[in-house]
Protein backbone atom coordinates (compact mmCIF):
# COMPACT_ATOMS: atom_id res chain seq x y z
CA UNK A 714 0.00 0.00 0.00
CA UNK A 715 1.48 3.37 -0.90
CA UNK A 716 2.17 5.68 1.96
CA UNK A 717 0.25 8.84 1.86
CA UNK A 718 0.77 11.97 3.86
CA UNK A 719 -2.42 13.09 5.35
CA UNK A 720 -2.76 16.84 5.24
CA UNK A 721 -5.21 18.89 7.18
CA UNK A 722 -6.27 22.39 6.29
CA UNK A 723 -3.22 23.83 7.94
CA UNK A 724 -0.39 23.03 10.21
CA UNK A 725 0.04 19.41 9.27
CA UNK A 726 3.55 19.16 7.98
CA UNK A 727 5.21 16.47 5.96
CA UNK A 728 7.11 15.42 9.08
CA UNK A 729 6.47 11.92 10.23
CA UNK A 730 4.87 10.83 6.99
CA UNK A 731 5.67 7.28 7.91
CA UNK A 732 3.40 7.70 10.88
CA UNK A 733 -0.02 6.37 10.04
CA UNK A 734 -2.79 8.72 10.88
CA UNK A 735 -4.75 6.42 13.11
CA UNK A 736 -8.32 7.18 14.10
CA UNK A 737 -7.38 8.56 17.55
CA UNK A 738 -4.75 10.80 16.03
CA UNK A 739 -7.18 12.05 13.44
CA UNK A 740 -9.79 12.74 16.12
CA UNK A 741 -7.21 14.62 18.22
CA UNK A 742 -6.14 16.61 15.20
CA UNK A 743 -9.75 17.51 14.47
CA UNK A 744 -10.41 18.49 18.08
CA UNK A 745 -7.43 20.83 17.98
CA UNK A 746 -8.20 22.33 14.60
CA UNK A 747 -11.76 23.06 15.71
CA UNK A 748 -10.63 24.73 18.93
CA UNK A 749 -9.91 28.34 19.58
CA UNK A 750 -6.64 28.57 21.41
CA UNK A 751 -5.20 25.74 23.43
CA UNK A 752 -6.71 22.64 24.99
CA UNK A 753 -5.59 20.55 27.93
CA UNK A 754 -5.40 16.78 27.58
CA UNK A 755 -8.68 16.48 29.52
CA UNK A 756 -10.46 18.87 27.18
CA UNK A 757 -9.10 17.01 24.17
CA UNK A 758 -10.22 13.74 25.70
CA UNK A 759 -13.80 15.03 26.11
CA UNK A 760 -13.93 16.21 22.52
CA UNK A 761 -12.39 13.04 21.12
CA UNK A 762 -14.72 10.88 23.16
CA UNK A 763 -17.64 12.59 21.43
CA UNK A 764 -16.41 11.09 18.17
CA UNK A 765 -14.95 7.85 19.54
CA UNK A 766 -17.01 6.84 22.58
CA UNK A 767 -14.81 3.84 23.47
CA UNK A 768 -11.53 5.72 23.68
CA UNK A 769 -9.61 5.90 26.95
CA UNK A 770 -7.68 8.78 28.45
CA UNK A 771 -4.42 6.78 28.28
CA UNK A 772 -4.84 6.38 24.52
CA UNK A 773 -5.35 10.10 24.15
CA UNK A 774 -2.22 10.81 26.21
CA UNK A 775 -0.14 8.34 24.23
CA UNK A 776 -1.24 9.78 20.90
CA UNK A 777 -0.74 13.35 22.06
CA UNK A 778 2.82 12.44 22.90
CA UNK A 779 3.34 10.81 19.50
CA UNK A 780 1.93 13.83 17.71
CA UNK A 781 4.10 16.12 19.78
CA UNK A 782 7.35 14.27 19.16
CA UNK A 783 6.39 14.02 15.48
CA UNK A 784 6.23 17.81 15.36
CA UNK A 785 2.53 17.96 14.48
CA UNK A 786 1.36 19.57 17.69
CA UNK A 787 2.98 21.72 20.33
CA UNK A 788 2.50 21.76 24.03
CA UNK A 789 2.45 25.05 25.87
CA UNK A 790 3.45 25.19 29.51
CA UNK A 791 1.13 27.64 31.24
CA UNK A 792 2.96 27.20 34.52
CA UNK A 793 0.19 25.28 36.31
CA UNK A 794 1.67 21.88 35.52
CA UNK A 795 -1.05 21.18 32.96
CA UNK A 796 0.19 21.19 29.39
CA UNK A 797 -2.03 22.81 26.77
CA UNK A 798 -1.87 21.64 23.20
CA UNK A 799 -2.22 23.34 19.87
CA UNK A 800 -1.55 22.47 16.26
CA UNK A 801 1.95 23.18 15.16
CA UNK A 802 2.06 26.20 12.88
CA UNK A 803 5.29 26.48 10.96
CA UNK A 804 7.06 29.83 10.97
CA UNK A 805 5.91 31.75 7.93
CA UNK A 806 2.68 29.73 7.84
CA UNK A 807 -0.71 31.34 8.29
CA UNK A 808 -1.28 30.38 11.93
CA UNK A 809 2.21 30.98 13.23
CA UNK A 810 2.17 32.98 16.45
CA UNK A 811 4.17 33.71 19.58
CA UNK A 812 2.96 33.50 23.16
CA UNK A 813 2.58 35.67 26.22
CA UNK A 814 1.85 33.62 29.31
CA UNK A 815 0.85 34.88 32.74
CA UNK A 816 2.76 33.02 35.43
CA UNK A 817 0.03 33.66 37.98
CA UNK A 818 -3.25 32.77 36.28
CA UNK A 819 -1.89 30.82 33.31
CA UNK A 820 -3.60 33.00 30.73
CA UNK A 821 -2.08 32.40 27.30
CA UNK A 822 -2.15 35.07 24.64
CA UNK A 823 -1.40 34.04 21.07
CA UNK A 824 -0.21 37.00 19.13
CA UNK A 825 0.28 37.22 15.41
CA UNK A 826 0.47 40.98 15.13
CA UNK A 827 4.21 40.81 15.51
CA UNK A 828 6.13 43.84 16.60
CA UNK A 829 8.03 45.82 14.03
CA UNK A 830 11.33 44.01 13.31
CA UNK A 831 10.32 41.01 15.43
CA UNK A 832 10.35 38.55 12.53
CA UNK A 833 13.47 40.08 11.02
CA UNK A 834 15.21 39.73 14.39
CA UNK A 835 14.20 36.07 14.72
CA UNK A 836 15.44 35.37 11.20
CA UNK A 837 18.73 37.08 11.90
CA UNK A 838 19.16 35.13 15.14
CA UNK A 839 18.46 31.87 13.34
CA UNK A 840 21.06 32.65 10.71
CA UNK A 841 23.65 33.53 13.33
CA UNK A 842 22.93 30.50 15.50
CA UNK A 843 22.96 28.12 12.58
CA UNK A 844 26.35 29.49 11.56
CA UNK A 845 27.74 29.29 15.07
CA UNK A 846 26.49 25.81 15.94
CA UNK A 847 26.31 24.37 12.43
CA UNK A 848 22.67 23.70 13.01
CA UNK A 849 19.98 23.64 10.40
CA UNK A 850 17.27 25.46 12.24
CA UNK A 851 13.82 24.36 11.22
CA UNK A 852 11.55 25.95 13.78
CA UNK A 853 11.33 28.25 16.70
CA UNK A 854 8.98 28.59 19.57
CA UNK A 855 8.78 31.97 21.25
CA UNK A 856 7.06 32.44 24.57
CA UNK A 857 7.31 35.35 26.97
CA UNK A 858 6.34 34.75 30.61
CA UNK A 859 5.18 37.42 32.97
CA UNK A 860 2.19 38.88 34.77
CA UNK A 861 -1.02 39.83 32.98
CA UNK A 862 -2.68 43.20 33.71
CA UNK A 863 -5.44 41.58 35.81
CA UNK A 864 -2.98 39.80 38.07
CA UNK A 865 -0.82 42.88 38.29
CA UNK A 866 -3.86 44.82 39.54
CA UNK A 867 -4.59 42.20 42.19
CA UNK A 868 -1.11 42.33 43.69
Ligand SMILES: [Zn+2]
Nearest residue numbers: 804809810855
Ligand atom coordinates in the same frame (compact mmCIF):
# COMPACT_ATOMS: atom_id res chain seq x y z
ZN1 LIG B 1 7.83 33.08 15.06
Ligand SMILES: [Zn+2]
Nearest residue numbers: 815818861864
Ligand atom coordinates in the same frame (compact mmCIF):
# COMPACT_ATOMS: atom_id res chain seq x y z
ZN1 LIG C 1 -2.78 36.62 35.08
Ligand SMILES: [Zn+2]
Nearest residue numbers: 799810812823
Ligand atom coordinates in the same frame (compact mmCIF):
# COMPACT_ATOMS: atom_id res chain seq x y z
ZN1 LIG D 1 -0.61 29.25 20.81
